[in-house]
Amino acid sequence: MKFGGTSVGDPERIARVARHVMAARKQGFKVCVTVSAMAGETNRLVALTEELGGGDVSRDPDYDAVVASGEQVTAGLLALHLRSKGCPARSFQGWQMGLETDDSHGAAKIKRLPQDRLMDAMENGEVAVVAGFQGFTAQGRISTLGRGGSDTTAVALAAALGAARCDIYTDVDGVYTTDPRIVATARRKPVLAYEEMLEMASVGAKVLQTRSVGLAMTYGVPVRVLSSLQEPEETGEGTLITGEDEIMEHEVVTAVVPSVGEAKISLLGVPDKPGYSALIFRLLSEAGVNIDMIVQSPARQGSEANMSFTLSEKDLSFAMEKLTLAKDELGYDELVANQNVAKVSVIGIGMKTHTGVAAKMFETLADKAINIENISTSEIKISVLIAADYTELAVRALHEAFGLSSQDA
């Protein structure tokens, strides 16, 4: 079981987490529970490191020593509370359970996760309460796994312990066909394939991090997403994320995912010669800017081409600066930034075997007179870039067109 920052945000919520843990024990499970820092705590600690470290020090071992303390506190508090309610429990820090990572501080990778100490505690009748997000290096320093690291800890533990399931408690009661704030008839998915969840996470669904879903897929750990905001007896079934072959029937399209915070950069009049686009993207990659949805418009022979791509809005001004400084080298005529864009994706593992999804998607958008600026696809996903103002309209239309709305709404 894993409980995120909102789920342990105050003492009352930690007490409710304990009730969830005790309910699972009542069902006959041995429980290992991973917790995040109390909501807001990691941000407070990061701000202190920036103030005293003179900027972003998130690659520093001492940064990790500071921020890992948030999870340490929650784990201790939950163990204390479980015991005060008569449920044997003890906390484990990363170094105490032996979770060894590489030395990429601030974004460390797990190298070794022995299960003996946790298993001993559980065999001994105790709930093993694990501080998520943290480990230690071969040099004996505290390390952290980066944002969303507690999900990674939980999935890795489930794999190491051979757990029946990894239940990830969040502030939503499962994964939906789309954002219920946009489409009232959005449905909770009872089950999803790892690949679908991966694509959803990669285009901006906030429920789970790509990294933990990828880890679950690699080790075949069934992951369930549930809400911790209800009492155990009121909590629904959530969404089970599992292997493709565990799912009997695949809908062609599973979800429509809007993604905000996108921006688009266009370079007009790029020389249509080999190597020029590589030049542009190497420049941006070296500057640490992730780009997406690249489109190069066909150029008339011997003439110039136009190129556009999307990137995260927060990287926009930095990328524009880099490209402007390299204008002579890159040889383009004009540079245009556009923040008024949004990405909308349809995702479904059934696309592997069904054709016509793209056509249906484009027709649906055309019907609403929504212009498509860029397109990118994967085996189980189609994403389009549109004007941001049309986001909700596009999501509602696609959700309806692919038959995702609940019948009884």
Next chain:
Amino acid sequence: MKFGGTSVGDPERIARVARHVMAARKQGFKVCVTVSAMAGETNRLVALTEELGGGDVSRDPDYDAVVASGEQVTAGLLALHLRSKGCPARSFQGWQMGLETDDSHGAAKIKRLPQDRLMDAMENGEVAVVAGFQGFTAQGRISTLGRGGSDTTAVALAAALGAARCDIYTDVDGVYTTDPRIVATARRKPVLAYEEMLEMASVGAKVLQTRSVGLAMTYGVPVRVLSSLQEPEETGEGTLITGEDEIMEHEVVTAVVPSVGEAKISLLGVPDKPGYSALIFRLLSEAGVNIDMIVQSPARQGSEANMSFTLSEKDLSFAMEKLTLAKDELGYDELVANQNVAKVSVIGIGMKTHTGVAAKMFETLADKAINIENISTSEIKISVLIAADYTELAVRALHEAFGLSSQDA
């Protein structure tokens, strides 16, 4: 060097601590620095453990895991800041330096403190920044040394490392002949003997804990008390606490120490038979109540005696309850509580060789018509219990009578 909670209470103060550390390095010292949690942090964490643990859980290993995080944060932040100022540094948690304790959680005793890892860091040109107050047990759990534990960590480290000195930075600039808020002419003592500091701490001087002074005395660690509230270049010499034989001239009386928060219980009409007082004090000791200044009034033969003793005001109602419940067993006639009392002590290692201190003390108080209720003495201390209203008057009169006031005030 050791910096307490007030000294590291906010980022600006942590930055000033770094300047003190760098100044010491400039003087040619290799520096190991111990820090407490930021002021208020330990109280916040303790309150969380009480809320979730359902009361006082300060003997619980998970309590220790929670509260030790405060020092972890400060140590990491100080190391980050030192490095951002170009001074190599790294943080050490209790388990990282190998500070092993017994398993008396919440009040653990140090069993082993290897110096190799800290020494390696220092030989390597780094400042070793140690999280005070914490260690780990043979079972691999985090332990804490109890309140004031960071002073103990610092002194123990100084002993283990064979340090030239242990500088303890606080919010006062040294140890005074008495509380300067009561007597404007109080003087900072440039030097004090361990025994004197021990007695001062035991009667309530807040500068240092008895435990760390005792440890310093055992290992002969010279301890200096200094203020961290000034910049390094403005900081005075503080007070050096060292061995009796290191001090050339001893004043007969070194300090006058008022102690508030005292209360007095009197049992009237106690049977004057062997074993009755043992009965009373065993009852209180089993209830965890510390008592002090016991006076049994001489009884007429075969008759009844009166007995009184002092205790901490916070234990008063609990002790009264215990004694009331045991009235039949103890056989006293009447139980009287008095909170309006204060203890005033004169302390000086010169008392070992000089007589007449008690006489002078009693005469001075009699001159001011201050009634002495109880008296207790040690080789280098005389304490009297008086009505609390006379505390300041008594302190000023004694400070003057023993010639402690500065000449130029």
